[in-house]
Amino acid sequence: MVSRHLFGNIYGGFVMHFYCFVLLFLRLHLASGDVSYSVAEEMKRGSVIGNIAQDLGVGTRKLSSRNARIDTDGNEKRYCDIDSKTGDLVVVDRIDREGLCGKKASCVLKEELVLENPLELHRINIHVQDVNDNAPQFSEDFIAFEITESAVKGARFPLTQAHDADIGSNSVQRYVLQNNEHFNINVDIEGTGLKNCELILVKELDREQDKELKLLLTALDGGSPQRSGTAVIHVTVLDANDNAPVFSQAVYKSSLPENSPLATVVVTVTAADADEGPNGDITYNFDHASVEHGSLFTLDHKTGEIRVTGAIDYETETLIELRVRAKDGPGLTSYTTVIIDITDVNDNAPVISLKSLTNPIAENVSPGTEVGIINVQDRDSEKNRQVRCSIQPNVPFKLVPSIKNYYSLVSTAPLDRELVSEYNITIVATDEGSPPLSSSKTVHLSVADVNDNPPVFEEQSYSAYVTENNKPGSTLCSVTARDPDWRQNGTVIYSLLAAEVNGAPVSSYLSVNGDTGVIHTVRSFDYEHFRSFKVHVVARDNGSPPLSSNVSASVFVADVNDNSPQILYPSPEGNSFMTELVPKAAHGGSLVSKVIAVDADSGQNAWLSYHIVKSTDPGLFTIGLHSGEIRTQRDISESDSMKQNLIVAVKDNGQPSLSATCTMYLLISDNLAEVPELKDISYDENNSKLTFYLIIALVCVSTFFLTFIIIILGVRFCRRRKPRLLFDGAVAIPSAYLPPNYAEVDGTGTLRSAYNYDAYLTTGSRTSDFKFVSSYNDNTLPADQTLRKSPSDFAEAFGGCDESPEDLL
Numbered sequence: 001m002v003s004r005h006l007f008g009n010i011y012g013g014f015v016m017h018f019y020c021f022v023l024l025f026l027r028l029h030l031a032s033g034d035v036s037y038s039v040a041e042e043m044k045r046g047s048v049i050g051n052i053a054q055d056l057g058v059g060t061r062k063l064s065s066r067n068a069r070i071d072t073d074g075n076e077k078r079y080c081d082i083d084s085k086t087g088d089l090v091v092v093d094r095i096d097r098e099g100l101c102g103k104k105a106s107c108v109l110k111e112e113l114v115l116e117n118p119l120e121l122h123r124i125n126i127h128v129q130d131v132n133d134n135a136p137q138f139s140e141d142f143i144a145f146e147i148t149e150s151a152v153k154g155a156r157f158p159l160t161q162a163h164d165a166d167i168g169s170n171s172v173q174r175y176v177l178q179n180n181e182h183f184n185i186n187v188d189i190e191g192t193g194l195k196n197c198e199l200i201l202v203k204e205l206d207r208e209q210d211k212e213l214k215l216l217l218t219a220l221d222g223g224s225p226q227r228s229g230t231a232v233i234h235v236t237v238l239d240a241n242d243n244a245p246v247f248s249q250a251v252y253k254s255s256l257p258e259n260s261p262l263a264t265v266v267v268t269v270t271a272a273d274a275d276e277g278p279n280g281d282i283t284y285n286f287d288h289a290s291v292e293h294g295s296l297f298t299l300d301h302k303t304g305e306i307r308v309t310g311a312i313d314y315e316t317e318t319l320i321e322l323r324v325r326a327k328d329g330p331g332l333t334s335y336t337t338v339i340i341d342i343t344d345v346n347d348n349a350p351v352i353s354l355k356s357l358t359n360p361i362a363e364n365v366s367p368g369t370e371v372g373i374i375n376v377q378d379r380d381s382e383k384n385r386q387v388r389c390s391i392q393p394n395v396p397f398k399l400v401p402s403i404k405n406y407y408s409l410v411s412t413a414p415l416d417r418e419l420v421s422e423y424n425i426t427i428v429a430t431d432e433g434s435p436p437l438s439s440s441k442t443v444h445l446s447v448a449d450v451n452d453n454p455p456v457f458e459e460q461s462y463s464a465y466v467t468e469n470n471k472p473g474s475t476l477c478s479v480t481a482r483d484p485d486w487r488q489n490g491t492v493i494y495s496l497l498a499a500e501v502n503g504a505p506v507s508s509y510l511s512v513n514g515d516t517g518v519i520h521t522v523r524s525f526d527y528e529h530f531r532s533f534k535v536h537v538v539a540r541d542n543g544s545p546p547l548s549s550n551v552s553a554s555v556f557v558a559d560v561n562d563n564s565p566q567i568l569y570p571s572p573e574g575n576s577f578m579t580e581l582v583p584k585a586a587h588g589g590s591l592v593s594k595v596i597a598v599d600a601d602s603g604q605n606a607w608l609s610y611h612i613v614k615s616t617d618p619g620l621f622t623i624g625l626h627s628g629e630i631r632t633q634r635d636i637s638e639s640d641s642m643k644q645n646l647i648v649a650v651k652d653n654g655q656p657s658l659s660a661t662c663t664m665y666l667l668i669s670d671n672l673a674e675v676p677e678l679k680d681i682s683y684d685e686n687n688s689k690l691t692f693y694l695i696i697a698l699v700c701v702s703t704f705f706l707t708f709i710i711i712i713l714g715v716r717f718c719r720r721r722k723p724r725l726l727f728d729g730a731v732a733i734p735s736a737y738l739p740p741n742y743a744e745v746d747g748t749g750t751l752r753s754a755y756n757y758d759a760y761l762t763t764g765s766r767t768s769d770f771k772f773v774s775s776y777n778d779n780t781l782p783a784d785q786t787l788r789k790s791p792s793d794f795a796e797a798f799g800g801c802d803e804s805p806e807d808l809l
């Protein structure tokens, strides 16, 4: 009843049950003499446990009179007391079952009711009944787990248990885990208690998905109302290297101009690793297969930056494929491909190569001849390899494009080695890159000789002057011919053209040095024999076939004063017959006689002058300086000696001059009766031989006369029949005897006017060498012609001198 009242308000349905339970105990205790009560813990103070007076059968009045009181067994705390008015046992202190008994299944408070007078002791057992007044409680709010993500399914992780001070069904009955996909909770039930509570992994963890999990774990007791406690399970997912690095691109493409400077960044590869820490630490490396390019590129192991470290050459490789490996700490790897497209830069100049060359090339090739073949290559591509080729304009060659990148070098004009013997043909090749590159090659081409030039004499004709009486072998002159051809084709050999001069082979007069062209005389020349002649010198080269040309060389023999004047009259021997009669009555200025002299030389050398060297009476006679005429200077007087002797010197005008002397005997008398004195005169001078000389003189005169007649006839005859003989002895005798046309010689030795020759014959002629020509006009030099070296002039002037002597006559 008390119980009912007590709990009625709070725990509705539970009250009835408890009431019956109490009644059961009361009857039991009554039977044994002790009193037992059952009471729920945590009852309010003053709550009635039972009416002990009634249960013991003791009247209420007795209770107070017998001084009833509750005594604790020992020193224990007093939880209940007796109400002496009603006899109710009431709660006086908080009864906490857990505090009193802990986990013991039955918790009994032992009290004693003491009655005095007489002393009566009744034991009171108060069974404290558990009430679900404690919720399950975890020892900590956070249960931390560190579970590696590599943990396999089914792995178990023990949990600490929740604690519930209550007992029995009021203690923890089950656990509820927050709904999640990874874990389940498993509780082993051993007897009444829960043991071995653990988390079971039902689905693998992935740190990369969830780094941590927070799961609410609820522990539930079995009380009514049910109480619960919670804890948060904090699962930290530990990283396992379960992720390989992943590149951001499967293939990296990059374009790189060749010759990029060092350290140019080509591309940066990046890989991500979902793992963390060392597991996500990525290092980049070139794959083994890309080692060959290791010298061209470097890969930053940390940043994945690929930089240029070598010479990138498009011409070597246009596309470079690199394999890059990313590796995390423990060694998971992945690969990517880097494709580097190298772009061309115009870095290769065209290369000109000479495939063939006809060198040397003969100078007589016709225009259009292919001389060489040239090939031009450019290693670049596209526009950068388009090449234009040219050669310099000032050579007679051109480039003719041929198949592909071949060109023919073709001559465009006739060649002449003698003008240009070699060509440096510069070929320039330029590509069309930007900027364009060009290169050049010089082809050296020599022109080979062909014997296409005959030797050419430096002069159109040569003239040589030699004074007579020259030494044989002396140098006369030299001829020179030039042949511009090469080597033997231009080597000149001189020779004399075979001919006859004056009936003798030309080689007996002159010789020419075949190498030098120096002409030597072979014999000594005599001006009095011939004055000039003409030869032809041939210059021939050594080619095959040889070419030649010839030139005429005229040789002029100059006079030397090598002949003394020849006195024709009077005889130089000085015969006394040669006496001139001078009439006594001769007046001053009368022509008495004449000295006749000739000189085989010519010009000044033959210009004679006459002088009286000695005379009997120096004042009586004079001699014409050039005429040789002896004239009286004054009238003859009686006192003059009858016999007059004159010694006359005849001098030519040569340097040095030569002279001859003669003696002229003059007899001043009117008749020959006085001739006998002549003997005396001569006897005076040449006494003993006079007679003898007279006889000889007579004989001589006769002989001379006869000879003269014969010669005259002979000359006439020979003029028609044998002209050649006459030339040999022909000597021009200046007509000293014929004053009107006597030649004068000017400073140059040119005969100024024509001079005539007449035939004279005197007793003084000793030889037949002297042939007197009537006219020498045609063969003398014209007055205005000097000895210039003008071949044509000479040819004209001496045109006939070597041809036929008869022209001289």
Ligand SMILES: *[C@@H]1O[C@H](CO)[C@@H](O)[C@H](O)[C@H]1NC(C)=O
Pocket (backbone or CB within 6 Å): 422, 423, 424, 444
């Ligand atoms: C060609 O070149 C060579 C060498 O450079 C040089 O000796 C020669 O004189 C040149 N010839 C011409 C015709 O320029």
Ligand SMILES: *[C@@H]1O[C@H](CO)[C@@H](O)[C@H](O)[C@H]1NC(C)=O
Pocket (backbone or CB within 6 Å): 448, 449, 450, 451, 452, 486, 487, 488, 489, 543, 544, 545
């Ligand atoms: C001379 O010319 C001929 C052709 O006329 C040629 O064959 C030869 O080679 C030339 N000689 C030299 C040394 O050039």
Ligand SMILES: *[C@@H]1O[C@H](CO)[C@@H](O)[C@H](O)[C@H]1NC(C)=O
Pocket (backbone or CB within 6 Å): 497, 538, 548, 549, 550, 551
């Ligand atoms: C000499 O030269 C002339 C022309 O210059 C030529 O006609 C003649 O045949 C040549 N004589 C010889 C023997 O070569």
